[in-house]
Amino acid sequence: MFLEKKSWLKGYVTIKVIGEYPEKFFELCAKNGIQSWDINKINRTTCTGIVNVKDIPKLRKVKRKTIHKVYFRDKNGFPFFMKHTLYQKPLLIGFMIAVCFIFFLSNMVWRIDINGLDNELDKKVMEHLTEYGVTKGSLQWNIASPAEIQKKLLEDIPELLWIGVTKRGSNFHLEGVEKTLVEKPEEEEPGHLVAAKEGVIVDLYVENGQPLVKPNDVVNKNDILISAYLGDQKEEDKKEEEQAPKPLVAKGEVIAKVWYRSEIELSIDDKYEVLTGESEKKHYLKVIDWLIPVWNFRYPDYKNSQMEVNERSFYFLKWKLPISYVEQTIFEKEQIEEKRSEDEAKKLALQQAKRRLKKSIPIDAEIIDEKILHERVEHGKVKLTIYYTVLEDIVKRQTINQGD
Protein backbone atom coordinates (compact mmCIF):
# COMPACT_ATOMS: atom_id res chain seq x y z
CA MET A 1 0.00 0.00 0.00
CA PHE A 2 1.44 3.34 -0.95
CA LEU A 3 1.10 6.21 1.42
CA GLU A 4 -0.61 9.40 0.68
CA LYS A 5 0.19 12.61 2.38
CA LYS A 6 -2.51 14.57 3.96
CA SER A 7 -2.90 17.18 1.27
CA TRP A 8 -4.26 20.64 1.62
CA LEU A 9 -4.91 20.79 -2.09
CA LYS A 10 -7.27 17.87 -2.08
CA GLY A 11 -8.83 18.75 1.23
CA TYR A 12 -9.31 16.85 4.42
CA VAL A 13 -11.90 16.53 7.12
CA THR A 14 -11.62 16.02 10.82
CA ILE A 15 -14.04 13.41 12.07
CA LYS A 16 -15.15 12.62 15.55
CA VAL A 17 -16.18 9.07 16.36
CA ILE A 18 -18.29 8.29 19.41
CA GLY A 19 -19.06 4.82 20.62
CA GLU A 20 -17.54 1.85 22.40
CA TYR A 21 -13.99 1.27 21.25
CA PRO A 22 -13.91 4.13 18.77
CA GLU A 23 -10.42 3.14 17.63
CA LYS A 24 -12.01 0.08 16.12
CA PHE A 25 -13.74 2.33 13.65
CA PHE A 26 -10.42 3.62 12.36
CA GLU A 27 -9.16 0.09 12.23
CA LEU A 28 -12.09 -0.76 10.01
CA CYS A 29 -11.38 2.26 7.88
CA ALA A 30 -7.79 1.17 7.38
CA LYS A 31 -8.97 -2.27 6.35
CA ASN A 32 -11.29 -0.70 3.78
CA GLY A 33 -8.51 1.36 2.31
CA ILE A 34 -9.28 4.65 3.97
CA GLN A 35 -6.20 6.36 5.19
CA SER A 36 -6.40 8.30 8.41
CA TRP A 37 -4.10 10.58 10.32
CA ASP A 38 -3.65 12.10 13.71
CA ILE A 39 -5.94 9.77 15.58
CA ASN A 40 -6.40 10.96 19.11
CA LYS A 41 -8.30 9.31 21.85
CA ILE A 42 -9.99 11.94 23.89
CA ASN A 43 -11.76 9.69 26.31
CA ARG A 44 -12.99 6.13 26.49
CA THR A 45 -15.71 6.60 23.93
CA THR A 46 -14.45 9.45 21.79
CA CYS A 47 -11.81 9.54 19.07
CA THR A 48 -10.88 12.18 16.54
CA GLY A 49 -9.00 11.68 13.31
CA ILE A 50 -8.44 13.12 9.88
CA VAL A 51 -9.47 11.60 6.57
CA ASN A 52 -9.21 12.74 2.97
CA VAL A 53 -12.22 14.34 1.34
CA LYS A 54 -12.23 11.81 -1.47
CA ASP A 55 -12.56 8.96 1.05
CA ILE A 56 -15.78 10.27 2.53
CA PRO A 57 -18.12 8.18 0.35
CA LYS A 58 -16.19 5.08 1.38
CA LEU A 59 -16.33 6.23 4.95
CA ARG A 60 -20.10 6.44 4.82
CA LYS A 61 -20.24 2.85 3.66
CA VAL A 62 -18.05 1.76 6.56
CA LYS A 63 -20.15 3.75 8.97
CA ARG A 64 -23.26 1.83 8.05
CA LYS A 65 -21.66 -1.39 9.22
CA THR A 66 -20.75 -0.10 12.67
CA ILE A 67 -22.56 1.14 15.68
CA HIS A 68 -20.31 4.17 16.01
CA LYS A 69 -21.57 7.66 15.51
CA VAL A 70 -19.46 9.76 13.21
CA TYR A 71 -19.47 13.54 13.22
CA PHE A 72 -17.71 15.74 10.72
CA ARG A 73 -15.92 18.57 12.40
CA ASP A 74 -13.40 20.79 10.61
CA LYS A 75 -13.17 21.00 6.89
CA ASN A 76 -9.83 22.10 5.60
CA GLY A 77 -8.15 22.41 2.30
CA PHE A 78 -8.48 23.92 -1.09
CA PRO A 79 -11.90 22.55 -2.14
CA PHE A 80 -13.47 23.98 0.99
CA PHE A 81 -11.56 27.18 0.65
CA MET A 82 -12.91 27.56 -2.88
CA LYS A 83 -16.41 26.81 -1.79
CA HIS A 84 -16.10 29.31 0.96
CA THR A 85 -14.85 32.04 -1.35
CA LEU A 86 -17.48 31.29 -3.92
CA TYR A 87 -20.12 31.90 -1.32
CA GLN A 88 -18.77 35.34 -0.70
CA LYS A 89 -20.61 36.90 -3.61
CA PRO A 90 -19.55 40.53 -3.18
CA LEU A 91 -15.90 39.59 -3.21
CA LEU A 92 -16.38 37.44 -6.25
CA ILE A 93 -18.37 40.04 -8.13
CA GLY A 94 -15.81 42.65 -7.25
CA PHE A 95 -13.05 40.49 -8.57
CA MET A 96 -14.89 39.82 -11.81
CA ILE A 97 -15.59 43.49 -12.31
CA ALA A 98 -11.96 44.29 -11.70
CA VAL A 99 -10.81 41.75 -14.27
CA CYS A 100 -13.35 42.98 -16.80
CA PHE A 101 -12.32 46.53 -16.16
CA ILE A 102 -8.63 45.81 -16.61
CA PHE A 103 -9.40 43.84 -19.74
CA PHE A 104 -11.48 46.68 -21.07
CA LEU A 105 -8.84 49.26 -20.30
CA SER A 106 -6.10 47.10 -21.78
CA ASN A 107 -7.88 47.27 -25.10
CA MET A 108 -8.07 51.00 -25.23
CA VAL A 109 -5.77 53.43 -26.92
CA TRP A 110 -3.99 55.34 -24.23
CA ARG A 111 -1.40 57.34 -25.98
CA ILE A 112 -0.68 58.50 -29.48
CA ASP A 113 2.83 59.65 -30.15
CA ILE A 114 3.80 61.39 -33.31
CA ASN A 115 7.44 61.87 -34.03
CA GLY A 116 9.37 63.61 -36.69
CA LEU A 117 6.71 66.02 -37.89
CA ASP A 118 6.29 69.72 -37.33
CA ASN A 119 3.36 71.10 -35.37
CA GLU A 120 1.12 71.85 -38.27
CA LEU A 121 1.41 68.47 -39.84
CA ASP A 122 1.26 66.87 -36.44
CA LYS A 123 -2.12 68.45 -35.93
CA LYS A 124 -3.28 67.38 -39.32
CA VAL A 125 -2.28 63.80 -38.70
CA MET A 126 -4.08 63.94 -35.38
CA GLU A 127 -7.20 65.21 -37.06
CA HIS A 128 -7.12 62.43 -39.56
CA LEU A 129 -6.52 59.90 -36.86
CA THR A 130 -9.58 61.18 -35.06
CA GLU A 131 -11.49 60.77 -38.25
CA TYR A 132 -10.44 57.13 -38.42
CA GLY A 133 -11.49 56.67 -34.85
CA VAL A 134 -8.03 56.56 -33.37
CA THR A 135 -8.28 58.79 -30.35
CA LYS A 136 -7.33 58.51 -26.75
CA GLY A 137 -9.79 56.22 -25.11
CA SER A 138 -11.14 54.53 -28.19
CA LEU A 139 -11.36 50.79 -28.20
CA GLN A 140 -8.71 48.98 -30.13
CA TRP A 141 -10.96 46.46 -31.72
CA ASN A 142 -12.85 49.16 -33.57
CA ILE A 143 -9.72 50.46 -35.11
CA ALA A 144 -8.17 49.31 -38.34
CA SER A 145 -4.80 47.67 -38.23
CA PRO A 146 -1.69 49.86 -38.13
CA ALA A 147 -0.89 48.97 -41.72
CA GLU A 148 -4.28 50.18 -42.84
CA ILE A 149 -4.00 53.39 -40.87
CA GLN A 150 -0.62 53.93 -42.41
CA LYS A 151 -2.01 53.49 -45.87
CA LYS A 152 -4.95 55.79 -45.25
CA LEU A 153 -2.78 58.49 -43.76
CA LEU A 154 -0.45 58.40 -46.69
CA GLU A 155 -3.36 58.67 -49.06
CA ASP A 156 -5.10 61.48 -47.24
CA ILE A 157 -2.15 63.66 -46.39
CA PRO A 158 -0.13 64.42 -49.47
CA GLU A 159 2.50 66.24 -47.46
CA LEU A 160 3.61 63.03 -45.89
CA LEU A 161 6.41 61.23 -47.56
CA TRP A 162 6.20 58.28 -45.27
CA ILE A 163 4.60 57.44 -41.99
CA GLY A 164 5.16 54.42 -39.85
CA VAL A 165 2.41 53.32 -37.52
CA THR A 166 3.22 50.85 -34.81
CA LYS A 167 1.13 49.67 -31.95
CA ARG A 168 2.78 48.83 -28.67
CA GLY A 169 0.23 47.55 -26.25
CA SER A 170 -2.11 50.44 -25.71
CA ASN A 171 0.11 53.01 -27.35
CA PHE A 172 0.13 54.10 -30.92
CA HIS A 173 3.42 55.28 -32.13
CA LEU A 174 3.64 57.23 -35.35
CA GLU A 175 6.86 58.13 -37.02
CA GLY A 176 6.51 60.48 -39.93
CA VAL A 177 8.70 61.93 -42.58
CA GLU A 178 7.54 65.12 -44.19
CA LYS A 179 7.69 65.50 -47.86
CA THR A 180 9.77 68.60 -48.36
CA LEU A 181 8.58 69.93 -51.64
CA VAL A 182 11.87 70.95 -53.04
CA GLU A 183 11.35 73.88 -55.27
CA LYS A 184 13.55 72.94 -58.08
CA PRO A 185 15.83 75.86 -58.31
CA GLU A 186 16.18 76.83 -61.88
CA GLU A 187 19.58 75.73 -62.79
CA GLU A 188 20.97 79.09 -63.25
CA GLU A 189 24.31 77.67 -63.99
CA PRO A 190 25.30 78.41 -67.49
CA GLY A 191 25.32 75.48 -69.82
CA HIS A 192 24.54 74.06 -73.20
CA LEU A 193 21.55 72.05 -74.10
CA VAL A 194 22.59 68.76 -75.62
CA ALA A 195 20.72 65.91 -77.18
CA ALA A 196 19.67 63.16 -74.83
CA LYS A 197 18.97 60.75 -77.67
CA GLU A 198 19.66 60.57 -81.28
CA GLY A 199 16.97 61.74 -83.63
CA VAL A 200 15.91 64.09 -86.37
CA ILE A 201 15.12 67.62 -85.37
CA VAL A 202 11.60 68.66 -86.19
CA ASP A 203 11.17 71.88 -84.36
CA LEU A 204 13.16 74.32 -82.32
CA TYR A 205 12.05 76.85 -79.76
CA VAL A 206 14.99 78.72 -78.47
CA GLU A 207 14.53 80.98 -75.53
CA ASN A 208 18.08 81.70 -74.74
CA GLY A 209 21.28 80.72 -76.44
CA GLN A 210 22.54 80.05 -79.88
CA PRO A 211 20.88 77.24 -81.76
CA LEU A 212 23.40 75.08 -83.54
CA VAL A 213 20.96 72.81 -85.34
CA LYS A 214 18.23 73.27 -87.89
CA PRO A 215 15.07 71.30 -88.44
CA ASN A 216 15.70 68.06 -90.34
CA ASP A 217 19.21 67.80 -88.94
CA VAL A 218 20.21 64.45 -87.61
CA VAL A 219 21.70 64.66 -84.18
CA ASN A 220 23.56 62.09 -82.17
CA LYS A 221 23.51 61.70 -78.48
CA ASN A 222 25.34 64.48 -76.63
CA ASP A 223 25.48 66.78 -79.63
CA ILE A 224 25.10 70.39 -78.61
CA LEU A 225 21.70 71.64 -79.69
CA ILE A 226 21.62 75.08 -78.19
CA SER A 227 24.91 76.59 -77.27
CA ALA A 228 25.51 78.73 -74.26
CA TYR A 229 27.76 81.00 -76.22
CA LEU A 230 26.25 83.55 -78.46
CA GLY A 231 27.80 83.99 -81.82
CA ASP A 232 29.47 81.54 -84.03
CA GLN A 233 31.10 78.51 -82.61
CA LYS A 234 34.29 79.03 -84.54
CA GLU A 235 34.58 82.59 -83.55
CA GLU A 236 34.06 81.64 -80.01
CA ASP A 237 36.83 79.11 -80.19
CA LYS A 238 39.15 81.75 -81.39
CA LYS A 239 38.19 84.21 -78.79
CA GLU A 240 38.33 81.80 -75.98
CA GLU A 241 41.86 82.51 -75.06
CA GLU A 242 41.66 86.24 -75.40
CA GLN A 243 38.44 87.11 -73.69
CA ALA A 244 36.05 84.32 -72.98
CA PRO A 245 32.51 85.56 -73.50
CA LYS A 246 30.29 84.94 -70.63
CA PRO A 247 28.36 81.72 -71.20
CA LEU A 248 24.61 81.96 -70.94
CA VAL A 249 22.05 79.64 -69.59
CA ALA A 250 20.76 77.99 -72.72
CA LYS A 251 17.05 77.51 -72.63
CA GLY A 252 14.72 76.07 -75.13
CA GLU A 253 12.93 73.09 -76.46
CA VAL A 254 14.03 70.90 -79.25
CA ILE A 255 11.43 68.57 -80.61
CA ALA A 256 12.88 65.68 -82.49
CA LYS A 257 11.74 62.52 -84.10
CA VAL A 258 13.06 59.66 -82.10
CA TRP A 259 12.75 55.99 -82.94
CA TYR A 260 12.10 53.22 -80.55
CA ARG A 261 12.26 49.56 -81.25
CA SER A 262 10.13 47.38 -79.12
CA GLU A 263 9.68 43.66 -78.96
CA ILE A 264 6.69 42.05 -77.45
CA GLU A 265 5.48 38.53 -76.84
CA LEU A 266 1.93 37.57 -76.09
CA SER A 267 0.45 34.14 -75.73
CA ILE A 268 -2.61 33.42 -77.78
CA ASP A 269 -4.41 31.52 -75.06
CA ASP A 270 -4.79 33.46 -71.93
CA LYS A 271 -5.75 32.46 -68.47
CA TYR A 272 -6.54 34.93 -65.79
CA GLU A 273 -8.53 35.17 -62.64
CA VAL A 274 -11.16 37.68 -61.74
CA LEU A 275 -13.22 38.19 -58.65
CA THR A 276 -16.87 37.87 -59.44
CA GLY A 277 -17.93 40.24 -56.72
CA GLU A 278 -19.65 37.54 -54.74
CA SER A 279 -18.29 37.43 -51.25
CA GLU A 280 -19.10 35.97 -47.92
CA LYS A 281 -18.07 37.37 -44.58
CA LYS A 282 -17.39 34.99 -41.75
CA HIS A 283 -16.63 35.81 -38.16
CA TYR A 284 -14.57 33.69 -35.87
CA LEU A 285 -13.17 33.69 -32.42
CA LYS A 286 -9.68 32.35 -32.48
CA VAL A 287 -8.38 30.62 -29.39
CA ILE A 288 -4.74 29.72 -29.78
CA ASP A 289 -5.05 27.92 -33.11
CA TRP A 290 -8.69 27.00 -33.01
CA LEU A 291 -11.18 28.92 -35.02
CA ILE A 292 -14.58 29.01 -33.44
CA PRO A 293 -17.21 30.32 -35.81
CA VAL A 294 -19.32 33.02 -34.25
CA TRP A 295 -21.37 34.31 -37.08
CA ASN A 296 -22.21 33.10 -40.56
CA PHE A 297 -21.72 29.38 -40.33
CA ARG A 298 -22.34 28.41 -43.88
CA TYR A 299 -19.44 27.85 -46.12
CA PRO A 300 -19.90 29.36 -49.54
CA ASP A 301 -19.74 26.85 -52.35
CA TYR A 302 -17.36 28.76 -54.51
CA LYS A 303 -15.32 26.77 -56.89
CA ASN A 304 -12.36 29.06 -56.65
CA SER A 305 -12.00 31.49 -53.88
CA GLN A 306 -9.72 33.97 -52.38
CA MET A 307 -9.64 34.68 -48.72
CA GLU A 308 -8.90 37.84 -46.91
CA VAL A 309 -8.23 37.57 -43.22
CA ASN A 310 -8.50 40.36 -40.75
CA GLU A 311 -7.39 39.53 -37.27
CA ARG A 312 -7.80 41.58 -34.15
CA SER A 313 -6.24 40.54 -30.90
CA PHE A 314 -7.25 41.27 -27.38
CA TYR A 315 -4.96 42.43 -24.66
CA PHE A 316 -4.78 42.00 -20.96
CA LEU A 317 -2.47 44.60 -19.51
CA LYS A 318 0.47 44.36 -21.84
CA TRP A 319 0.02 40.73 -22.72
CA LYS A 320 -1.64 39.63 -25.84
CA LEU A 321 -4.32 37.14 -25.04
CA PRO A 322 -4.37 33.92 -27.03
CA ILE A 323 -7.86 34.91 -28.05
CA SER A 324 -8.49 37.01 -31.09
CA TYR A 325 -11.31 37.98 -33.33
CA VAL A 326 -10.95 36.92 -36.93
CA GLU A 327 -12.97 38.20 -39.81
CA GLN A 328 -12.69 36.25 -42.99
CA THR A 329 -13.93 37.49 -46.27
CA ILE A 330 -14.16 34.88 -48.95
CA PHE A 331 -14.37 36.15 -52.46
CA GLU A 332 -15.48 34.10 -55.33
CA LYS A 333 -12.89 33.82 -57.99
CA GLU A 334 -13.39 32.94 -61.55
CA GLN A 335 -10.84 31.68 -63.93
CA ILE A 336 -11.27 32.98 -67.35
CA GLU A 337 -9.65 31.23 -70.22
CA GLU A 338 -9.58 33.15 -73.35
CA LYS A 339 -8.72 31.88 -76.71
CA ARG A 340 -7.85 34.64 -79.02
CA SER A 341 -7.45 34.62 -82.68
CA GLU A 342 -4.07 35.59 -84.02
CA ASP A 343 -5.40 38.91 -85.13
CA GLU A 344 -6.80 39.73 -81.75
CA ALA A 345 -3.58 38.69 -80.07
CA LYS A 346 -1.68 40.93 -82.39
CA LYS A 347 -3.92 43.84 -81.65
CA LEU A 348 -3.57 43.28 -77.96
CA ALA A 349 0.18 42.98 -78.23
CA LEU A 350 0.31 46.26 -80.05
CA GLN A 351 -1.72 47.93 -77.37
CA GLN A 352 0.52 46.51 -74.72
CA ALA A 353 3.66 47.59 -76.44
CA LYS A 354 2.28 51.08 -76.82
CA ARG A 355 1.40 51.24 -73.17
CA ARG A 356 4.86 50.10 -72.28
CA LEU A 357 6.43 52.67 -74.48
CA LYS A 358 4.33 55.47 -73.06
CA LYS A 359 5.72 54.69 -69.68
CA SER A 360 9.26 55.23 -70.81
CA ILE A 361 8.80 58.46 -72.76
CA PRO A 362 7.88 61.89 -71.39
CA ILE A 363 4.21 62.62 -70.96
CA ASP A 364 4.06 65.29 -73.61
CA ALA A 365 5.74 63.10 -76.19
CA GLU A 366 3.63 62.08 -79.11
CA ILE A 367 3.69 58.79 -80.91
CA ILE A 368 3.22 59.60 -84.55
CA ASP A 369 3.87 56.33 -86.22
CA GLU A 370 4.14 52.67 -85.46
CA LYS A 371 5.37 50.04 -87.80
CA ILE A 372 5.45 46.33 -87.37
CA LEU A 373 8.81 45.19 -88.56
CA HIS A 374 8.52 41.58 -87.82
CA GLU A 375 5.76 39.26 -86.81
CA ARG A 376 5.62 35.57 -86.16
CA VAL A 377 3.65 32.98 -84.27
CA GLU A 378 5.62 30.48 -82.28
CA HIS A 379 4.66 27.99 -79.55
CA GLY A 380 1.25 29.53 -79.19
CA LYS A 381 2.71 32.97 -78.84
CA VAL A 382 2.66 36.03 -81.01
CA LYS A 383 5.99 37.76 -81.29
CA LEU A 384 6.13 41.26 -82.64
CA THR A 385 8.91 43.67 -83.31
CA ILE A 386 7.56 47.17 -83.58
CA TYR A 387 9.18 50.38 -84.56
CA TYR A 388 7.82 53.59 -83.16
CA THR A 389 8.38 57.09 -84.24
CA VAL A 390 7.93 59.54 -81.44
CA LEU A 391 8.06 63.27 -81.28
CA GLU A 392 9.66 64.37 -78.09
CA ASP A 393 11.77 66.99 -76.44
CA ILE A 394 15.30 65.68 -76.40
CA VAL A 395 17.18 68.43 -74.62
CA LYS A 396 19.40 67.69 -71.73
CA ARG A 397 21.24 70.25 -69.73
CA GLN A 398 24.98 70.14 -69.73
CA THR A 399 26.71 72.63 -67.54
CA ILE A 400 29.91 74.14 -68.66
CA ASN A 401 32.76 73.50 -66.37
CA GLN A 402 34.10 76.97 -65.98
CA GLY A 403 37.33 75.83 -64.51
CA ASP A 404 38.95 77.02 -61.38
Add this chain to the structure above:
Amino acid sequence: MRQWKDKLSRFVTKTFDLPSEVMLELPRITMIGSIHAYIENHQGLIIFQSNELLLKVHNGFIKIIGSDFVLKMMVGQEILLEGKITDVTFQKEINGGKT
Protein backbone atom coordinates in the same frame (compact mmCIF):
# COMPACT_ATOMS: atom_id res chain seq x y z
CA MET B 1 0.42 -29.53 9.02
CA ARG B 2 0.83 -26.03 10.37
CA GLN B 3 4.22 -26.77 11.85
CA TRP B 4 5.32 -28.29 8.64
CA LYS B 5 4.31 -25.15 6.76
CA ASP B 6 6.16 -22.97 9.23
CA LYS B 7 9.28 -25.06 8.85
CA LEU B 8 9.11 -24.85 5.09
CA SER B 9 8.72 -21.09 5.01
CA ARG B 10 11.55 -20.67 7.48
CA PHE B 11 13.71 -22.86 5.29
CA VAL B 12 12.82 -20.89 2.16
CA THR B 13 13.56 -17.60 3.89
CA LYS B 14 16.95 -18.82 5.03
CA THR B 15 18.05 -20.35 1.77
CA PHE B 16 16.88 -17.54 -0.47
CA ASP B 17 17.81 -14.78 1.96
CA LEU B 18 14.39 -13.17 1.81
CA PRO B 19 13.34 -10.53 4.33
CA SER B 20 11.93 -12.49 7.19
CA GLU B 21 8.99 -10.19 7.95
CA VAL B 22 7.55 -10.78 4.51
CA MET B 23 7.83 -14.52 4.48
CA LEU B 24 6.97 -15.18 8.07
CA GLU B 25 4.21 -12.60 8.43
CA LEU B 26 6.04 -11.09 11.34
CA PRO B 27 5.58 -7.46 12.28
CA ARG B 28 8.34 -5.01 11.62
CA ILE B 29 8.71 -2.33 14.21
CA THR B 30 10.85 0.67 13.46
CA MET B 31 11.44 3.04 16.33
CA ILE B 32 12.92 6.46 16.36
CA GLY B 33 14.19 6.93 19.87
CA SER B 34 11.23 6.67 22.10
CA ILE B 35 9.02 9.11 20.26
CA HIS B 36 7.99 7.24 17.16
CA ALA B 37 7.12 3.67 16.46
CA TYR B 38 6.33 2.50 12.98
CA ILE B 39 4.65 -0.87 12.93
CA GLU B 40 4.17 -2.69 9.67
CA ASN B 41 2.52 -5.95 8.98
CA HIS B 42 0.26 -6.06 12.01
CA GLN B 43 -3.02 -7.82 11.82
CA GLY B 44 -5.34 -5.49 13.60
CA LEU B 45 -5.69 -2.83 16.22
CA ILE B 46 -7.33 -3.95 19.38
CA ILE B 47 -6.92 -1.19 21.90
CA PHE B 48 -5.80 2.36 21.44
CA GLN B 49 -5.73 4.80 24.28
CA SER B 50 -3.55 7.77 24.99
CA ASN B 51 -1.31 5.57 27.06
CA GLU B 52 -1.60 2.18 25.46
CA LEU B 53 -1.60 0.50 22.07
CA LEU B 54 -2.38 -3.13 21.59
CA LEU B 55 -1.94 -4.71 18.21
CA LYS B 56 -2.68 -8.18 16.96
CA VAL B 57 0.22 -9.75 15.16
CA HIS B 58 1.10 -13.19 13.90
CA ASN B 59 1.21 -15.55 16.81
CA GLY B 60 0.38 -13.03 19.51
CA PHE B 61 0.13 -9.37 20.40
CA ILE B 62 2.29 -6.30 20.69
CA LYS B 63 1.66 -3.96 23.56
CA ILE B 64 3.16 -0.51 23.57
CA ILE B 65 2.90 1.54 26.71
CA GLY B 66 3.71 5.19 27.19
CA SER B 67 1.88 8.48 27.23
CA ASP B 68 0.45 11.16 24.88
CA PHE B 69 -0.15 8.65 22.14
CA VAL B 70 -1.38 9.82 18.79
CA LEU B 71 -1.76 7.65 15.75
CA LYS B 72 -0.05 9.83 13.23
CA MET B 73 -1.12 7.67 10.35
CA MET B 74 -3.05 4.51 9.79
CA VAL B 75 -3.19 2.66 6.50
CA GLY B 76 -4.01 -0.98 5.92
CA GLN B 77 -1.37 -2.86 7.84
CA GLU B 78 0.76 0.06 8.90
CA ILE B 79 0.57 2.28 11.90
CA LEU B 80 2.72 5.23 12.87
CA LEU B 81 2.54 5.90 16.55
CA GLU B 82 3.73 9.09 18.10
CA GLY B 83 4.16 9.79 21.77
CA LYS B 84 6.41 8.99 24.69
CA ILE B 85 7.01 5.28 24.51
CA THR B 86 8.24 3.56 27.61
CA ASP B 87 7.62 -0.09 26.95
CA VAL B 88 7.18 -2.49 24.06
CA THR B 89 6.18 -6.02 24.91
CA PHE B 90 5.30 -9.14 22.96
CA GLN B 91 2.52 -11.22 24.43
CA LYS B 92 1.08 -14.59 23.63
CA GLU B 93 -2.32 -13.56 24.93
CA ILE B 94 -4.16 -10.33 25.45
CA ASN B 95 -3.68 -10.28 29.20
CA GLY B 96 -0.06 -10.97 30.00
CA GLY B 97 1.56 -14.27 29.06
CA LYS B 98 4.88 -13.03 27.84
CA THR B 99 6.64 -14.88 25.01
